[in-house]
Every structure is written in structure tokens, then in C-alpha cells.
Amino acid sequence: MKRSIKRLPDGEFTILKVIWQLPTPTTSARIMEKLGPDNHWKPQTLLTVLARLTEKGFLESVRKGRERQYTALISEDEYLEVEASDFLKRHSGRSMGGFVKTLFSSNSFSENELDELRSLLNQRK
Template identity: 75%
Template sequence: MDKTIKRLPDGEFTILKIIWQLPEPTTSAQIMDKLGEENHWKPQTLLTVLARLTEKGFLASVRKGRERQYRALVSEEDYLALETSDFIKRHHGQSMGGLVKTLFQTNSFSEADLAELRDLLNK
């Protein structure tokens, strides 16, 4: 995969998050099980999304017997770094201070959260 990771639509991101949680390689059947019985995903829809993620370079796909196995090519950490950077650019004009101010105004933080933030800032 090239170094330019693109932001995924929510449905594709949902599936990728599940793949990160499962042992690799994983199959569409394992992904459907993890989605649960009350999900809105049909098997064919899932296969279409998996094919898209493979085309986009987020997954590697190998056929084993009658089933395909999938492995993530982009780590959760790398993708979340992209999402965070994109969010800051879109909503706070690349201002970390603006983001932090908004977080403090709209959320209550526990003492543990604040201690973790202090540790991060000190590093």
C-alpha cells in the first residue's frame, strides 16, 4: 500500500475495526459472527465491502478452499492517526489548542483522564 491512506466511509471503517479485533487471517464468516445476529449486514454486502477494502489497499485477500482469508495491511494506529489529523484540520483549523478547549467545554474528565493528559504533556 502506498503511504497516502485515505479516509474510509463509515461502513468500511466498521468492518476494518472488526478485522483489527479478530485474529489474522480472518474470514467473512468470522466477521459476520463478530457483527452479531442483530446487524444490518447481508453476506453479499459484507463481501462487497471486503472487496472494496482490498482494492483500496487496506486488506490482503487470499483464497483458501471455498473461503477467502483477510489480513489488515493498515494498522489501527496508522488509520486512527489519519482520522485524528483529518478531524483537527476540518474542525479546528489545525489548532490543537482549539480542539483541547472544545473537549474540555463539552466533556467531563475524570481525575485519571486528567492525570493521563498531564503525563502526555510532560513527555
């Protein structure tokens, strides 16, 4: 049975993206370091967001000594499937073909990306 994954607010999604980039498990200190010196996150705000992501089932939090370690329970691909599905539901008046046409006309794709898309389409035949 597939898990029910809810769409995240932008701030929570930003933190989850950082966690996906780090070796697991990770700590709030590593997350702050990865966010960089120009980030707007205060340590306490980050801890609050991490607690929310844990409550929502996106993260596992385990205390190790004086710190907590965080592991993503949902992969980036799983979450992006939800985002894509949610987007298409919100724009349900559009056909898939119309959506793809708009996507192609508004973006430039590299040859590698086009090859990847061709491969995906060929797999669906």
C-alpha cells in the first residue's frame, strides 16, 4: 500500500531538499552548514521545522548523545511524484499533451534531457 504523502509548505520543502543532499543520518548543525551563511534560518526555527517534518512522517529523529540525528523517510522521487500529481490536479483542465507542449515551449532542454525523455516515452509504449 502506498503512503499518503501531503504537499509541504515551501520552507519545510527547502529543509527536506537539504537533507536529501546530505549523508544520512544528519544533524541540525550539518543542515545549517549546508544552508550556508546567507540563509535566513535561525537554529531554533530550523529545529521547529525538523520537528514538524518528523511529526508529519517525512523524517525520523533519533537522539544520539546531546544531539538529534535526522533521516528522510520519503525519497526525493516519491515526493516529486506527489508534487507533479498535485500540480496536474490543480490544472486538470489541461490535457497531458497540452501541458507537455507548454513545458517544451517555455523551456530549453539539453540533448541529454531530450534523450532521457525519449527513453521514458519509449518505455511507456
